[in-house]
């Protein structure tokens with residue numbers, strides 16, 4: 133039954149698109165919300181802060197070195213994993229790194245400037261640190 137087979141393929145095709153949309157939906161809307169519960173209890177990184185930090189991270193220089201997905205480039209390390217070259221991954225340690233930069237990188241060739249070279253207010257710094265904390269504590 134060739135018609136039948138074609139229909140099945142079409143159905144499989146749209147299920148696949150549905151799955152991709154579902155995953156994309158999770159990535160943009162549900163993931164931050166889901167991580168908020170854990171976050172709020174221990175670090176003070178609320179959903180509002182994390183969302184603001186996400187925006188700042190992507191609007192500023194951070195992505196030039198750490199990558200659009202924050203998973204690192206040849207210039208700077210992955211920030212979305214549990215491995216830290218400097219500090220213990222606490223929100224305090226992350227904040228200090230961003231505020232002061234890294235003069236002497238442990239693995240990468242060039243330093244990270246203070247504030248990543250960006251013009252971040254104290255509130256911006258808190259937000260961006262909350263964002264980095266949230267993507268590395270899943």
Ligand code: HEC
Pocket residue numbers: 189192193194195196197198207208209210211215216217218219226229230234236237238239240241242243244245247248249250260264
């Ligand atoms: C010019 C490139 C550059 C820019 C821009 C930059 N970084 Fe970095 N970043 C680095 C380097 C290099 C390191 C240190 C790597 C090493 O120790 O070998 C680093 C380290 C870090 C670390 C610690 C990672 C770890 O594993 O210990 C954090 C957190 C971080 N950066 C956040 C940010 C944020 C947030 C921004 C934007 C405000 C930013 N960086 C902008 C290059 C950059």
